[in-house]
Amino acid sequence: MSMNARDMPDRRDGAFKREPALRVFAAELRECRYQFREGEDEKSPTFVLLPTGERSNRIFLVGTLTEKQRQGEQNIFYRGRVVDPTGTFFIMAGSYQPEAMQQLAKVETPAFVAVIGKPSLYQKPDGGFTVTVRVESITVVDKETREIWTLDTAARTLGRLDALPTGSSPDIVKAKEQYPTVDSAVYRKMAYDALAQIKM
Amino acid sequence: MDYSETAERISRKFSQKGSEVDPKKIETRLRRLVEEFGVQPSEAERSVTNELAKEFNVPALGSGGGAKGTGGTEEKKIGDAVPGEWVTIEGKVVSVSTSASPSIAQSGVIADESGAIRFVAWAKSNAPPMAVDSWYRIESAVVDEYKGVSSLKIHSGTSVKDISAEERPLIPQTAPIKDLHPGIGSIRAKVVQEWDASHERMLQSGLLGDETGTIKFVIWKEPGKERLEIGAAYAIYYAQVDEFNGRLSLNLNTAIIMQEETDIPVSGGETSVRGAIVHIAPGSGIIKRCPVEGCNRALSRQNYCPVHEIQPNFHYDLRIKGWLDDGEKTHNILLQREAVESLTGISLEAAKEIAENNPLGMDEVFLRMRDAVLGRYFICKGREIDNRLLATACERVRFESGEHATLLNRAGGAA
Numbered sequence: 055m056s057m058n059a060r061d062m063p064d065r066r067d068g069a070f071k072r073e074p075a076l077r078v079f080a081a082e083l084r085e086c087r088y089q090f091r092e093g094e095d096e097k098s099p100t101f102v103l104l105p106t107g108e109r110s111n112r113i114f115l116v117g118t119l120t121e122k123q124r125q126g127e128q129n130i131f132y133r134g135r136v137v138d139p140t141g142t143f144f145i146m147a148g149s150y151q152p153e154a155m156q157q158l159a160k161v162e163t164p165a166f167v168a169v170i171g172k173p174s175l176y177q178k179p180d181g182g183f184t185v186t187v188r189v190e191s192i193t194v195v196d197k198e199t200r201e202i203w204t205l206d207t208a209a210r211t212l213g214r215l216d217a218l219p220t221g222s223s224p225d226i227v228k229a230k231e232q233y234p235t236v237d238s239a240v241y242r243k244m245a246y247d248a249l250a251q252i253k254m
Numbered sequence: 255m256d257y258s259e260t261a262e263r264i265s266r267k268f269s270q271k272g273s274e275v276d277p278k279k280i281e282t283r284l285r286r287l288v289e290e291f292g293v294q295p296s297e298a299e300r301s302v303t304n305e306l307a308k309e310f311n312v313p314a315l316g317s318g319g320g321a322k323g324t325g326g327t328e329e330k331k332i333g334d335a336v337p338g339e340w341v342t343i344e345g346k347v348v349s350v351s352t353s354a355s356p357s358i359a360q361s362g363v364i365a366d367e368s369g370a371i372r373f374v375a376w377a378k379s380n381a382p383p384m385a386v387d388s389w390y391r392i393e394s395a396v397v398d399e400y401k402g403v404s405s406l407k408i409h410s411g412t413s414v415k416d417i418s419a420e421e422r423p424l425i426p427q428t429a430p431i432k433d434l435h436p437g438i439g440s441i442r443a444k445v446v447q448e449w450d451a452s453h454e455r456m457l458q459s460g461l462l463g464d465e466t467g468t469i470k471f472v473i474w475k476e477p478g479k480e481r482l483e484i485g486a487a488y489a490i491y492y493a494q495v496d497e498f499n500g501r502l503s504l505n506l507n508t509a510i511i512m513q514e515e516t517d518i519p520v521s522g523g524e525t526s527v528r529g530a531i532v533h534i535a536p537g538s539g540i541i542k543r544c545p546v547e548g549c550n551r552a553l554s555r556q557n558y559c560p561v562h563e564i565q566p567n568f569h570y571d572l573r574i575k576g577w578l579d580d581g582e583k584t585h586n587i588l589l590q591r592e593a594v595e596s597l598t599g600i601s602l603e604a605a606k607e608i609a610e611n612n613p614l615g616m617d618e619v620f621l622r623m624r625d626a627v628l629g630r631y632f633i634c635k636g637r638e639i640d641n642r643l644l645a646t647a648c649e650r651v652r653f654e655s656g657e658h659a660t661l662l663n664r665a666g667g668a669a
Contacts, residue, residue, distance in 0.1 A: 191628060
């Protein structure tokens with residue numbers, strides 16, 4: 055695994071570079087099967103590789119929080135489901151993120167929420183995979199914000215799809231290796247369907 | 255070894271200065287040094303030249319040989335002077351500054367058509383004090399370099415001659431801001447921002463901009479120095495360009511500043527970022543600021559200013575520090591009071607009210623502001639400095655059906 059300039063945290067005069075929050079639809083995030091770590095350090099960031107060819111350490115999503123549940127006895131944590139036009143995001147916030155957990159605890163379902171969080175990939179006992187988003191923050195927003203997010207996410211997804219056939223970035227190369235059966239027409243249709251659900 | 259050639263050369267130099275020295279006499283001295291004392295020929299040449307210069311009371315001519323191995327110092331344009339060289343230049347003194355150190359008699363800036371350079375006259379040089387606006391011929395000075403900035407050192411072997419008699423016009427050449435490099439620079443620029451003074455000796459600091467970019471400037475308090483007017487355009491000649499941590503800034507204390515009639519468009523610095531606010535950092539919301547004039551630092555919860563200690567008569571201010579994320583890059587943003595008020599709908603007065611009457615105090619303001627802006631889309635406009643966008647105006651992004659239609663076409667068109 056090579057380090058490229060983008061991933062080197064730039065610490066010079068405190069100019070720390072924060073990982074951007076990618077825009078991804080639930081239907082794409084659900085298909086992730088490959089997760090990797092950049093560098094050997096304990097604190098090195100973990101990335102989930104999106105099928106459309108970009109690594110993601112953080113995502114920004116807006117949707118409807120339809121369910122939330124408190125779980126655990128000693129270690130309390132909350133799980134929730136956030137629905138976008140294409141599917142469902144599984145979010146969680148535990149006692150390691152007390153702020154986020156309290157924010158999530160406060161939200162009454164259903165509500166439009168904006169979530170900033172870190173995706174990670176888990177393999178279930180039956181061999182299947184789930185992608186869970188560990189919440190960094192969650193706030194209640196309005197419907198317009200969800201619609202703007204849908205436009206934004208469709209635009210970013212289409213941008214990734216456009217770069218996929220000819221792109222040569224390490225992420226695209228790795229995505230072609232890891233997801234050999236990806237059909238970009240499927241994701242294009244996903245974006246179209248998401249946009250089509252917005253009523254004028 | 256033949257000494258006659260060297261002797262001729264030295265003799266010629268002195269005759270140029272109006273002192274006739276017999277080459278034979280020079281030759282004898284050279285021979286003595288080399289043959290009796292085992293001195294290197296180039297060193298002997300330098301030594302004899304200096305000796306004779308003292309005898310004839312001629313200002314030193316520089317080494318005839320010495321380390322350079324060339325005859326005398328080269329006459330150069332200021333713009334061509336390279337660190338490490340001995341040079342002779344002619345230029346106009348455009349500014350002088352008082353020196354803090356007793357070992358420096360005078361320092362300032364000297365310029366010709368090709369450029370300008372800082373000069374330092376050592377006290378030991380016994381050089382005559384130079385006057386602003388006069389022309390001088392400076393012979394055998396050394397070009398030195400410190401932290402990438404060249405300067406001209408006037409030492410005991412340098413001769414300084416007033417040549418103001420021959421009138422010469424000098425029109426300074428200004429450069430685009432993006433082409434400035436450490437040293438002395440002249441620009442035409444507009445004052446685009448004024449910042450809170452961070453030091454009590456500071457008269458003014460802020461940002462200057464032209465078509466090509468922006469640069470930080472500072473004016474230190476000194477008699478006769480005036481503040482620049484925000485929004486006004488200036489021709490700034492011979493400012494000192496400093497470099498710190500890879501960023502340039504202009505010290506205007508040495509500069510000649512003239513206000514211009516015409517406006518200067520500033521395009522480079524203003525940026526606009528559209529994205530979602532993904533984080534609001536601690537220290538956002540309502541804050542207390544130090545009331546000491548020119549300080550304005552944010553106080554701790556205990557009203558402690560890092561410089562002026564406990565300040566119970568603080569004043570309140572609003573700000574938001576956070577991250578605005580466009581999906582590809584996260585921009586560090588700093589919103590000032592007006593932008594915070596329009597973004598959150600909470601005025602400074604309302605925030606004060608909340609902070610003083612709520613059990614959570616200032617935290618309550620932070621929480622309300624966070625809930626009002628986090629996860630929403632905004633377009634923030636301002637200047638990006640040190641990777642931070644100082645946003646002066648922010649507006650909510652609205653849903654646009656035109657954008658929607660374009661994206662539908664884009665997604666459906668290729669399906």
